[in-house]
Amino acid sequence: xxxxxxxxxxxxxxxxxxxxxxxxxxxxxxxxxxxxxxxxxxxxxxxxxxxxxxxxxxxxxxxxxxxxxxxxxxxxxxxxxxxxxxxxxxxxxxxxxxxxxxxxxxxxxxxxxxxxxxxxxxxxxxxxxxxxxxxxxxxxxxxxxxxxxxxxxxxxxxxxxxxxxxxxxxxxxxxxxxxxxxxxxxxxxxxxxxxxxxxxxxxxxxxxxxxxxxxxxxxxxxxxxxxxxxxxxxxxxxxxxxxxxxxxxxxxxxxx
Amino acid sequence: xxxxxxxxxxxxxxxxxxxxxxxxxxxxxxxxxxxxxxxxxxxxxxxxxxxxxxxxxxxxxxxxxxxxxxxxxxxxxxxxxxxxxxxxxxxxxxxxxxxxxxxxxxxxxxxxxxxxxxxxxxxxxxxxxxxxxxxxxxxxxxxxxxxxxxxxxxxxxxxxxxxxxxxxxxxxxxxxxxxxxxxxxxxxxxxxxxxxxxxxxxxxxxxxxxxxxxxxxxxxxxxxxxxxxxxxxxxxxxxxxx
Numbered sequence: 001x002x003x004x005x006x007x008x009x010x011x012x013x014x015x016x017x018x019x020x021x022x023x024x025x026x027x028x029x030x031x032x033x034x035x036x037x038x039x040x041x042x043x044x045x046x047x048x049x050x051x052x053x054x055x056x057x058x059x060x061x062x063x064x065x066x067x068x069x070x071x072x073x074x075x076x077x078x079x080x081x082x083x084x085x086x087x088x089x090x091x092x093x094x095x096x097x098x099x100x101x102x103x104x105x106x107x108x109x110x111x112x113x114x115x116x117x118x119x120x121x122x123x124x125x126x127x128x129x130x131x132x133x134x135x136x137x138x139x140x141x142x143x144x145x146x147x148x149x150x151x152x153x154x155x156x157x158x159x160x161x162x163x164x165x166x167x168x169x170x171x172x173x174x175x176x177x178x179x180x181x182x183x184x185x186x187x188x189x190x191x192x193x194x195x196x197x198x199x200x201x202x203x204x205x206x207x208x209x210x211x212x213x214x215x216x217x218x219x220x221x222x223x224x225x226x227x228x229x230x231x232x233x234x235x236x237x238x239x240x241x242x243x244x245x246x247x248x249x250x251x252x253x254x255x256x
Numbered sequence: 257x258x259x260x261x262x263x264x265x266x267x268x269x270x271x272x273x274x275x276x277x278x279x280x281x282x283x284x285x286x287x288x289x290x291x292x293x294x295x296x297x298x299x300x301x302x303x304x305x306x307x308x309x310x311x312x313x314x315x316x317x318x319x320x321x322x323x324x325x326x327x328x329x330x331x332x333x334x335x336x337x338x339x340x341x342x343x344x345x346x347x348x349x350x351x352x353x354x355x356x357x358x359x360x361x362x363x364x365x366x367x368x369x370x371x372x373x374x375x376x377x378x379x380x381x382x383x384x385x386x387x388x389x390x391x392x393x394x395x396x397x398x399x400x401x402x403x404x405x406x407x408x409x410x411x412x413x414x415x416x417x418x419x420x421x422x423x424x425x426x427x428x429x430x431x432x433x434x435x436x437x438x439x440x441x442x443x444x445x446x447x448x449x450x451x452x453x454x455x456x457x458x459x460x461x462x463x464x465x466x467x468x469x470x471x472x473x474x475x476x477x478x479x480x481x482x483x484x485x486x487x488x489x490x491x492x493x494x495x496x497x498x
Contacts, residue, residue, distance in 0.1 A: 112289070127384065143420065144417065144420070145417045145425045147429065151422075153420070214420075215420030215421075
């Protein structure tokens, strides 16, 4: 294996990290805004917080260059005195739920937040909440079919928000998998090698190999162990190697 | 498809169905809740970007399915209905009205969707996915017919989501919205609720074992049982009535 190839895939991993880091960095600024707003108040209320979230969420959703198709903040249960369970989440105009032709618009997700309601979902059990809550760190959920929100094949990126060491919720964004795949494919294709981008569970996000369908799980011997807490580059027992894509929880698997 | 169908005006035919489907899905999923007032025909038409007559047609279809009730007068409007007694009655009427041929056709369609979804899920699920399925299955209360039916519907929907196919999820949702209560009518019976619990566990085991064929087989067999029960029940009722 030549040195230049290794550098190429390292560079590709860095480029992938950059693309996703851009999203995380933006979400990081939202985290700071939300944390500042809540920290300033004795009794944070939904109304005030929603105005803060609406500003940044609708701002990014209106940007045609952004990959994001949904954005917002989900509050820890009990954080807000006037809304025990609360989602402040906006959907972009590319999302066609509820639209039949006319005027696609940025709008708020209407979620069921009454625990007594039949369809109520305890969102603290969902991966995009559960993992950042357990690790205290950013997390990329998916690809998954988000039938509750975007009605499409989605990746959800979430960052926990802390005030005085306590998690008060997550800020995050949805990205269509098709958009993410389009953004990542040219990068890995440029390596000229068989490359697959996977999430922390080994689920394929993009691959140069048509056999590696997006959404399938790459089940290579030892990959699971390598993906657990991966950093830098690791050899994959004669099959290839795995590059961490920065701190994004994505990894680039190079076979052969 | 005949030539006549190919060139039928698409908008006029398709739009009311799509409006009906969207709202029906939302009701069955519980996004729109029992007793909730729907926007007026005009408002619905405006928000969905369709003609008022299309919205009216969609509401009419939802009424026929017993998902919506319209009251006249000052406090009137269209309201979401999902009360168990009324919904049981609607299901009873549907069972009386639907032919055995249509029930078997539904079985074929649903088996294709749910069987394929289970098959794909058993290839594509991770350990985490299996853990969430187990948690969901454990949360279903077998003592309540309503909880068992809703829980089972959600279980099937989550299995469909694990297929990673948005189309399969949409179709599962659509079929549940249209036929869910009829399909799982057998869950009124305690024995079948227990049977559904066993089937869910076996399905999860097959998914965990990454055994797509077993997952499909279990799913198909269970739909077969539910449909056989339905046809027996229809026959039993027809005998009693004559």
